[in-house]
Amino acid sequence: MAFTDYKSMEDVLRKEPVIVLNEEFLPKQVKKDLPDWFLQDITFALSIKSSQENEAFYEEFFIVPFLKEIWKHHRNIKVWSHIYIQYDDDLCGNPDYIVSALHEAHSYEMLSTPLLAAIRAKQQNFIAGWGQCLATMLACQKINADHPRDDKPLPPVYGIVSTGEIWEFGKLEAHTLKKISSPDFNCQPGPTCGSVGYIFSECERVSF
Numbered sequence: 156m157a158f159t160d161y162k163s164m165e166d167v168l169r170k171e172p173v174i175v176l177n178e179e180f181l182p183k184q185v186k187k188d189l190p191d192w193f194l195q196d197i198t199f200a201l202s203i204k205s206s207q208e209n210e211a212f213y214e215e216f217f218i219v220p221f222l223k224e225i226w227k228h229h230r231n232i233k234v235w236s237h238i239y240i241q242y243d244d245d246l247c248g249n250p251d252y253i254v255s256a257l258h259e260a261h262s263y264e265m266l267s268t269p270l271l272a273a274i275r276a277k278q279q280n281f282i283a284g285w286g287q288c289l290a291t292m293l294a295c296q297k298i299n300a301d302h303p304r305d306d307k308p309l310p311p312v313y314g315i316v317s318t319g320e321i322w323e324f325g326k327l328e329a330h331t332l333k334k335i336s337s338p339d340f341n342c343q344p345g346p347t348c349g350s351v352g353y354i355f356s357e358c359e360r361v362s363f
Contacts, residue, residue, distance in 0.1 A: 158248035158294075161286035170245065171293055178333045180326045185349035193224055197344055213319030214251075214275055221351060222252060222273065229355040231257050231362040235266060246294035250287070251275050253295070254313075254355065256362040258304070268304070269295035270358040273315040281323060284316040285334070292327045310361045313354045322347050324354065 161167050164175060200216035226234050233255050241247035254271035272291035276284035292312045300309055314325035314332075322337040337347045 156245050158250060158287045158290045161290045163282045163286040164289050166286050167289045172330055174331045176331060176333050177335065179335055180333045181324065181335065181350050181353055185353050186345045187349040187352050189345060189348055194344065196220065210275065210277060217319030218275060218317055221348060225348060225352045225355050229359045231359045232355060233257050238266060240266065240269065240294055242294040242297045246290055246297065250291045254358050258362045268299055268361065270310060270361060271313040271354060276316050276318045279318050281316055288314040288316050288325065289332060296327055313358065324350060
């Protein structure tokens with residue numbers, strides 16, 4: 156099945172023994188100071204959006220700018236856009252974004268050690284978004300398990316599901332997924348960016 160065939164986490168859980176917990180795993184009050192130009196761009200995008208805006212608007216003006224701004228400060232990881240990944244016939248597809256480690260010379264050309272899956276919640280549907288995200292996270296986890304790095308432990312795999320304005324985060328370790336929500340960044344872009352930055356830092360740590 157393609158990742159997009161999973162319409163909810165329940166669809167995934169019928170095939171994979173994962174325990175889902177609504178449990179905090181991010182540090183409290185993580186906040187990142189953002190440059191004025193970035194906040195101005197976000198404020199501008201919010202001011203011009205309509206109630207009937209299409210999903211590409213949110214991806215281009217909110218999701219991508221946040222990921223790119225954080226990535227600039229974490230150059231030992233790689234962000235891939237809509238790249239095809241496959242573990243087997245039940246776990247394959249083109250997730251919106253994948254973050255991988257950069258610990259090999261060819262890492263800019265070949266995805267290696269996928270550590271984060273970011274999925275846009277289409278039509279603001281977080282139920283389907285988390286079904287796709289969890290399936291993608293499991294594919295990443297299984298790929299990493301099949302290609303261990305020396306004696307290093309299997310790294311956790313992180314997940315993000317976002318409409319562009321609302322962000323939810325997950326962390327998959329072994330057979331347990333911890334999942335939380337972030338405040339609407341309309342009011343607090345700093346904490347949301349801080350949460351993404353913390354996850355990028357954890358992904359970067361695996362690169363060494």
